[in-house]
Amino acid sequence: MMSHKRASRRLFAPTPGGTVAFGKTILLVLDGLGDRPIHALGDLTPLEAAHTPSLDALAAMGECGLMHPCGRGVRPGSDVAHLAILGYPPTTYYTGRGPLEAAGIGAEMHAGDVAFRCNFATVEDDVIIDRRAGRISETASLVGALNDIQLEGVTFSVVRGTGHRAALVLHGAGLSGAVSDADSHVEGGRVQEVVATDGTPEAERTACAVNQFMNLAHSILDGHRDNKARRSAGLPPANALLPRGGGVCPSIPSFFERYGLRAACVAGGGLYRGIATLMGMDVVDVAGATGLPNTDAVAKIVGARSALATHDFVFVHIKGADSLGEDGDSRGKTKFIARIDAALEGLVDEAVAGTLVAVTADHSTPCALAAHSADPVPVVFAGSSVRTDSVAAFGERACADGGLGHVSGTDVMPQVMNLIGRQHLYGA
């Protein structure tokens, strides 16, 4: 690896001729990275406690700050935070998680369609016995039994996801995403009747159609040969679909239309792949990218660097820190961050070579809360055009002293455009 000391002193490296060339960008989002000081870690956060020479090198050569993904004091979901960071204000573009997840598993959707994410579940007498139907792994034939059902002028498509996951897409006129979840989110809870949440006739019609579909799906699934086989084998039948997160398919201008950048995405999780798909990014498949703490981060960074050959902008998502934060596992989160850091040497090399490398998180997931919080997350921009500050470690508190100060999620893309020399002149 090249020396970072020298690179950290480099300010505004002009290309021959005195102009700044249009640069390329890798944006890495480490999901749920931010945390709070933890007594068991010597009053450090997992990021501060972890050995992170690569992230620290990026901080040392870059400009750092703290980011509030959706504004100060807002506890963001991963979906809205990613929209904001990629420059799509969620107040304009967010219509619910369902369509984003559906896009991530390849659902075909058109403007006006309404999509939900769903679980295959085990239900008896309207009580949810197992929200994941014994973590069923093979649902192709169950999905096949549910497809192209039409009820009251609405066509239903079920799309298979990984494991017990699926998406449900409603196609028809006069639909609305303003409907509640059927999933009560607890085992032992009752399947909820889907209701309109805004009182419009479109939402009433949509809720009614979903309820009818669920009843029909339950009777088809309950008698399906795969479920008969599961019962005989002592396994819970996947005899119900539980839709949640309904939303109308959003109309999103492509990333290329918005920024003039050819963009690619490297992500294992369906939500992130879906967001990228809806933005018209090329989703690059990387073997070993699981969206889980066991993900192959080295392969993802290698995949992202090769995608730079054909793209201007590569968005990389790594999920694990969030999952471990939600488990309240501070030592696991610390170990995971150190393991990921070892895979990020390649990003340091990219930044030294002049690529703009931005690293941040979509929100904090403090282990003490086992949930998302509004605590701001560290952010760094490193590369040849960056005005280096004095921060030399990538941590929540170290980055508070950085040259970027406090920024919002929607500030990230304007910063990127400025640093790669593609920001339009405002005024004259």
Ligand code: ZN
């Ligand atoms: Zn997240």
